Amino acid sequence: MMSMEEKKKIPLSPLADLQHQTELLKMEYEYERAEYEERSGKTSIEKKIEKGICWYPVSLGRSYYNALNQYVVELSRNNDEEDIEHSFEYGRTVCFFTVNENGSLQLFNIHSTISYVKDNTMVVVLPDMSTLTRLSSTGENLGVQLYFDETTYKLMFGALKQTISAKDNRLAALRDILLGTAPATQHEMFPIRFPWLNISQEEAVNHVLAAKDVAVVHGPPGTGKTTTLVEAIFETIRREPQVLVCAQSNTAVDWISEKLNDRGANILRIGNPTRVNDKMLSFTYERRFEAHPDYAELWAARKEVREIRKCLHNREAKDRKKVSNRLAQLKERINELTFQIDNDLFSQARVIACTLAGSANRVMEGHHFASLFIDEAAQALEAACWIAIGKADKVILAGDHFQLPPTIKCYEAERAGLGRTLMEKIVKKHPENVSLLTMQYRMNEEIMAFPSHWFYKGTLQAAPTVAHRGILNYDTSMIWLDTTGADFTEESPGAGSMSRINRKEAELLMTQLKAYIEKITIERILDEQISFGIISPYRSQVQYLRSLVRGDIFFRPLRKLITVHTVDGFQGQERDVIMLSLVRANDNGHIGFLNELRRMNVAITRTRMKLVVIGDASTLTQHKFYKELYDYITKKGKIISYICDLITDNSNDNEI
Numbered sequence: 001m002m003s004m005e006e007k008k009k010i011p012l013s014p015l016a017d018l019q020h021q022t023e024l025l026k027m028e029y030e031y032e033r034a035e036y037e038e039r040s041g042k043t044s045i046e047k048k049i050e051k052g053i054c055w056y057p058v059s060l061g062r063s064y065y066n067a068l069n070q071y072v073v074e075l076s077r078n079n080d081e082e083d084i085e086h087s088f089e090y091g092r093t094v095c096f097f098t099v100n101e102n103g104s105l106q107l108f109n110i111h112s113t114i115s116y117v118k119d120n121t122m123v124v125v126l127p128d129m130s131t132l133t134r135l136s137s138t139g140e141n142l143g144v145q146l147y148f149d150e151t152t153y154k155l156m157f158g159a160l161k162q163t164i165s166a167k168d169n170r171l172a173a174l175r176d177i178l179l180g181t182a183p184a185t186q187h188e189m190f191p192i193r194f195p196w197l198n199i200s201q202e203e204a205v206n207h208v209l210a211a212k213d214v215a216v217v218h219g220p221p222g223t224g225k226t227t228t229l230v231e232a233i234f235e236t237i238r239r240e241p242q243v244l245v246c247a248q249s250n251t252a253v254d255w256i257s258e259k260l261n262d263r264g265a266n267i268l269r270i271g272n273p274t275r276v277n278d279k280m281l282s283f284t285y286e287r288r289f290e291a292h293p294d295y296a297e298l299w300a301a302r303k304e305v306r307e308i309r310k311c312l313h314n315r316e317a318k319d320r321k322k323v324s325n326r327l328a329q330l331k332e333r334i335n336e337l338t339f340q341i342d343n344d345l346f347s348q349a350r351v352i353a354c355t356l357a358g359s360a361n362r363v364m365e366g367h368h369f370a371s372l373f374i375d376e377a378a379q380a381l382e383a384a385c386w387i388a389i390g391k392a393d394k395v396i397l398a399g400d401h402f403q404l405p406p407t408i409k410c411y412e413a414e415r416a417g418l419g420r421t422l423m424e425k426i427v428k429k430h431p432e433n434v435s436l437l438t439m440q441y442r443m444n445e446e447i448m449a450f451p452s453h454w455f456y457k458g459t460l461q462a463a464p465t466v467a468h469r470g471i472l473n474y475d476t477s478m479i480w481l482d483t484t485g486a487d488f489t490e491e492s493p494g495a496g497s498m499s500r501i502n503r504k505e506a507e508l509l510m511t512q513l514k515a516y517i518e519k520i521t522i523e524r525i526l527d528e529q530i531s532f533g534i535i536s537p538y539r540s541q542v543q544y545l546r547s548l549v550r551g552d553i554f555f556r557p558l559r560k561l562i563t564v565h566t567v568d569g570f571q572g573q574e575r576d577v578i579m580l581s582l583v584r585a586n587d588n589g590h591i592g593f594l595n596e597l598r599r600m601n602v603a604i605t606r607t608r609m610k611l612v613v614i615g616d617a618s619t620l621t622q623h624k625f626y627k628e629l630y631d632y633i634t635k636k637g638k639i640i641s642y643i644c645d646l647i648t649d650n651s652n653d654n655e656i
Contacts, residue, residue, distance in 0.1 A: 014179035018164045024418040029153050031410035036148035052086035056143030067290045070125045077120045090272045093149040098141045152357045156383035163386045177213050184213040201228045204435035208232040216434040217398040221605035222442025229398045230259045237350045244369040245353045246388045248380035256375050257353045268349035271358040298337040359388040377423040381406045385422045397423045402455040446477040450632045478611050478637030479656045484618040485643045490585045499540040502583045510548050533575035534564040567599045578607035582615030589622035
């Protein structure tokens with residue numbers, strides 16, 4: 001009889017694999033729903049605000065009909081919450097509430113969709129105008145919180161079902177290639193030279209162009225994955241009329257869209273962007289819809305329909321037939337104009353860009369593409385990828401499965417394989433279809449060498465332009481500030497919280513950051529725009545670090561150059577200096593969240609010239625990864641013991 005471990009090693013057939021994914025997705029769905037219900041019923045408003053799932057109180061702003069004829073209202077939150085991260089984003093569902101005298105929440109049976117979010121402003125779609133009247137009656141006692149949204153789950157379940165039942169079509173063929181043993185084929189073609197790319201990037205673009213079924217661009221940190229992907233997309237639209245470009249998050253879609261726009265590609269962005277600026281808005285579906293020459297007539301027709309309906313019940317019976325005929329004429333004309341505008345927008349665009357879930361948007365109905373590009377594919381659930389794959393003949397995935405994984409809340413589902421992405425499966429099944437980018441342009445050589453060894457089998461090379469750069473003469477690129485024995489105790493910020501905070505460690509980080517800034521000088525930092533990133537895996541620590549930066553007048557002139565964020569918040573970013581607060585300090589060697597080494601890969605590789613790790617080595621080095629990192633920094637960088645520093649009173653020599 002086979003053990004569970006032996007069973008796991010037996011490859012599943014494509015259909016069995018997809019059935020397994022469906023079961024795991026159900027586990028995640030049920031877990032998240034139960035968590036939402038528990039959180040909604042028992043969690044205080046203060047905790048909800050802190051977790052980024054609630055705004056309270058909110059003020060109602062202007063209301064209007066948007067380009068898609070949806071009635072929307074603006075909401076704004078208290079400025080005191082500005083530094084609190086939140087999870088509100090385009091497309092998510094929210095519900096409204098008021099607070100009773102006893103502190104309990106009274107939920108409105110009103111569910112709205114977010115149309116736009118930036119800073120302290122949110123725009124939501126309301127069911128109708130009467131809803132606004134109900135909300136206005138609450139005065140200053142109105143709040144909004146995230147609602148458990150089944151829409152994305154329904155799309156993922158639907159995509160899995162469609163893929164399982166596919167037969168004798170392109171989706172069935174892709175299913176059997178990507179998940180099974182069917183071979184992935186390629187066109188025969190002469191390689192194209194791209195002198196502005198390095199050798200591995202050039203090979204990757206040619207690999208994408210030659211692929212008939214699937215290609216993977218594996219881009220470790222700083223290797224120019226986006227540059228390579230943009231080139232591959234641009235070359236593809238020389239050969240195909242239109243391509244679909246997707247990613248898991250709106251932020252990732254915006255980033256690749258901006259780069260394609262800079263390159264001159266005509267883009268139609270489905271779904272409102274997160275990175276809101278004039279350049280981004282100019283290629284959204286809504287903005288282009290409004291800019292169409294026929295939109296003025298469409299807007300006038302919609303307005304007339306609303307006015308007729310408003311006073312229809314007051315008309316006499318003899319007038320109603322006449323009015324009904326007019327309504328029918330207007331509706332027919334509205335449908336004609338809507339179809340014409342939509343058709344024009346899609347026919348003019350060469351790149352359609354959206355999230356994976358956004359590829360199921362109603363405006364995407366009936367559209368099929370020769371090529372689908374999925375950026376940040378290693379962060380996307382497999383089920384979400386199948387939503388978009390159903391619209392394409394060929395799939396190109398780009399990302400790095402040694403960086404951030406998909407966000408999964410149910411531990412059992414993750415352990416059983418929900419977190420194993422489609423990209424990982426393809427890399428394993430079709431290694432001949434994977435192009436690894438090897439020349440990196442971010443980190444100096446000393447910093448790069450450790451993640452290259454641990455995650456990428458030593459394949460990365462530092463470009464000559466970055467290999468030996470630093471900020472100060474004779475500067476040390478890597479420092480571990482060891483707090484062993486300093487009684488820097490980790491704490492839980494509240495009962496039941498999974499987060500951790502280490503206040504003394506945060507305060508030490510601020511002291512060391514000040515000392516390093518003084519060495520460089522504020523004048524030089526401002527002149528050269530030297531940037532600093534402060535990272536911690538724990539949100540509570542991040543919030544405390546932010547409060548220290550915000551509350552210290554020393555940092556005031558440098559605030560735009562200092563970013564404090566979680567590891568996830570730093571994905572895709574880089575800074576000249578990174579200071580990493582690891583928080584955990586206990587006698588048992590428990591490191592919890594730090595066991596996710598892919599997040600540590602992201603944290604370490606955000607820096608260009610200097611990495612400072614602050615943590616209790618006696619706790620952390622009980623894990624092999626942190627032991628090897630500590631040993632590497634001992635050899636190539638510098639270990640500073642906080643306790644020895646205190647005993648010898650030699651702080652100047654031990655500043656970073």
